[in-house]
Amino acid sequence: MRKSRRRTLTGLLAVAALGLTGLPATAEQTTEPDRRLSDVIPAPAYTSADHRADFRIERHTSIRTQPGSKQAKRIGDYLAGVLRPATGYPLPVNSGRGKEKTISLVLGDADRRAGKQGYELDVGKSRVTVRANTPAGLFAGTQTLRQLLPANIEADRVQRGQHWTVPGGKIVDYPRFAYRGAMLDLARHFHSLDEIKAYLDELAQYKINYLHLHLTDDQGWRIQIDSGPKLTTQGGGPGTGVDGEGPGYLTKADYAELNAYAAARYITIVPEIDMPGHTNAAQSTYAELNCDGVAPPPRTDIEVGYSSLCIDDPLTYRFVEDVIRELAAMTPGPYIHVGGDEAHATTDEDYRTFMRKVIPLAYKYGKIPFGWNEITKAAPPASAVPQYWATTTENADVAEAVKRGNKILMSPANKSYLDMKYDANTRLGLQWAGFIEVKDAYEWDPGNHVTGVPERAVLGVEAPLWSETLRTLDDIEFMAFPRLPAVAELGWSPKASHDWDSFSERLAEQAPRWELRGVDFYRSPQIDWP
Numbered sequence: 350m351r352k353s354r355r356r357t358l359t360g361l362l363a364v365a366a367l368g369l370t371g372l373p374a375t376a377e378q379t380t381e382p383d384r385r386l387s388d389v390i391p392a393p394a395y396t397s398a399d400h401r402a403d404f405r406i407e408r409h410t411s412i413r414t415q416p417g418s419k420q421a422k423r424i425g426d427y428l429a430g431v432l433r434p435a436t437g438y439p440l441p442v443n444s445g446r447g448k449e450k451t452i453s454l455v456l457g458d459a460d461r462r463a464g465k466q467g468y469e470l471d472v473g474k475s476r477v478t479v480r481a482n483t484p485a486g487l488f489a490g491t492q493t494l495r496q497l498l499p500a501n502i503e504a505d506r507v508q509r510g511q512h513w514t515v516p517g518g519k520i521v522d523y524p525r526f527a528y529r530g531a532m533l534d535l536a537r538h539f540h541s542l543d544e545i546k547a548y549l550d551e552l553a554q555y556k557i558n559y560l561h562l563h564l565t566d567d568q569g570w571r572i573q574i575d576s577g578p579k580l581t582t583q584g585g586g587p588g589t590g591v592d593g594e595g596p597g598y599l600t601k602a603d604y605a606e607l608n609a610y611a612a613a614r615y616i617t618i619v620p621e622i623d624m625p626g627h628t629n630a631a632q633s634t635y636a637e638l639n640c641d642g643v644a645p646p647p648r649t650d651i652e653v654g655y656s657s658l659c660i661d662d663p664l665t666y667r668f669v670e671d672v673i674r675e676l677a678a679m680t681p682g683p684y685i686h687v688g689g690d691e692a693h694a695t696t697d698e699d700y701r702t703f704m705r706k707v708i709p710l711a712y713k714y715g716k717i718p719f720g721w722n723e724i725t726k727a728a729p730p731a732s733a734v735p736q737y738w739a740t741t742t743e744n745a746d747v748a749e750a751v752k753r754g755n756k757i758l759m760s761p762a763n764k765s766y767l768d769m770k771y772d773a774n775t776r777l778g779l780q781w782a783g784f785i786e787v788k789d790a791y792e793w794d795p796g797n798h799v800t801g802v803p804e805r806a807v808l809g810v811e812a813p814l815w816s817e818t819l820r821t822l823d824d825i826e827f828m829a830f831p832r833l834p835a836v837a838e839l840g841w842s843p844k845a846s847h848d849w850d851s852f853s854e855r856l857a858e859q860a861p862r863w864e865l866r867g868v869d870f871y872r873s874p875q876i877d878w879p
């Protein structure tokens with residue numbers, strides 16, 4: 350039904366453009382299909398429409414935020430910043446006269462179901478109220494409001510003649526899983542501060558609340574560590590990265606800036622130092638990190654599984670502790686990822702020895718460790734988070750970890766890896782875990798994917814993006830969109846709302862928004878794009 354509505358309107362637009370209707374030239378912009386409260390990604394938990402209560406943002410609309418709350422004010426400013434360019438309206442925050450139509454951002458007393466991350470959105474004729482128990486919930490609610498406006502709201506210039514209507518009614522919304530993540534690999538190719546910020550801007554709109562940064566690997570070391578200055582100047586310097594084309598690193602100041610930028614979008618950074626394998630960048634920089642004391646040459650190929658820190662050498666643990674101490678000190682979030690994947694050059698016994706020394710170091714510096722699912726072999730404490738990246742739906746070690754109380758982060762490579770090619774013709778990406786079309790990324794259930802890992806044992810979902818084949822922000826965007834919103838919906842929306850037809854229609858409506866924001870994306874043949 351909705352498709353035919355869109356087609357009719359497209360026809361109307363074409364006629365209007367030809368000037369055959371006698372409508373003023375600007376009228377074509379006002380004929381965008383009405384949006385519905387449920388036309389949002391991720392799908393809201395509960396909506397109830399009231400067609401007589403549509404709200405229209407007008408020249409004199411103002412934004413009011415919870416008195417006394419700096420965070421609410423900051424969210425109001427962020428929202429105003431999003432709405433001003435296309436509307437051209439002043440949208441004052443907390444300085445209107447009080448009689449005008451308002452968008453109110455209220456903290457406290459939200460519906461109990463909203464919990465710590467959800468919100469209530471009430472749209473009436475003269476007021477929109479977003480209400481939440483926490484600033485994170487309030488921010489999430491404003492992201493919904495953004496998507497409820499016509500796509501042109503994303504334009505960076507005033508859209509004359511456009512009516513800025515929000516559909517009337519009520520939403521109560523909250524996430525299925527507490528953790529909804531994306532991951533970016535800075536080691537294979539460094540991505541600049543501005544590129545990471547641009548990615549954060551997009552993630553925030555889909556209620557992603559964690560960004561995991563893969564900071565070190567065989568090909569490069571991308572985070573400043575004062576106790577090992579050559580890690581970045583040499584290990585992240587000129588010639589590093591796949592094909593020697595991805596040099597660069599984050600200074601501590603960059604990293605602080607990034608954390609603040611993420612925090613303003615209610616996103617927490619999870620930094621990863623991969624070990625005991627994937628360590629060639631460090632070992633080719635500091636010879637003493639090798640058992641034989643000889644530094645191997647730097648690597649710019651994409652082989653995996655050949656490097657290992659020297660498990661029996663106390664110096665290894667002094668190095669690791671220095672790194673974890675410094676990283677913990679500069680990381681405001683609760684987590685540090687210690688890697689642990691593909692340690693094929695380390696025996697199982699050595700792997701356990703290593704992890705049993707390293708995991709406590711994370712706790713020692715006040716952080717909860719994450720590790721790729723191999724970490725379950727070392728039986729980490731129940732609060733540690735194994736990240737499932739395997740392509741199988743059976744994994745005895747992970748099922749055992751669940752019995753011991755660990756919650757699992759789900760990012761199966763054959764479902765949620767954004768670096769897998771869409772199909773055989775995709776010019777970027779890898780294919781070791783198979784092709785992943787949008788529908789493949791959407792059609793799986795994180796709460797029932799691995800035997801022995803039921804919904805209650807799932808912390809959330811993550812969509813990792815490895816950078817072996819990526820260079821630019823366009824490359825990142827092309828692989829992330831439209832699959833990232835699919836994973837975001839799996840992480841946020843109630844299982845009962847899961848529906849490919851609905852999702853694919855809502856996804857199609859994101860396209861004009863991406864175009865207006867200059868976000869590159871893959872025009873999957875599975876979607877009926879406008």
Ligand code: NGO
Binds near residue numbers: 691817
């Ligand atoms: C694997 C491997 C990474 C690769 C990635 C490419 C994990 C956890 N380890 O995922 O080193 O970059 O695949 O898809």
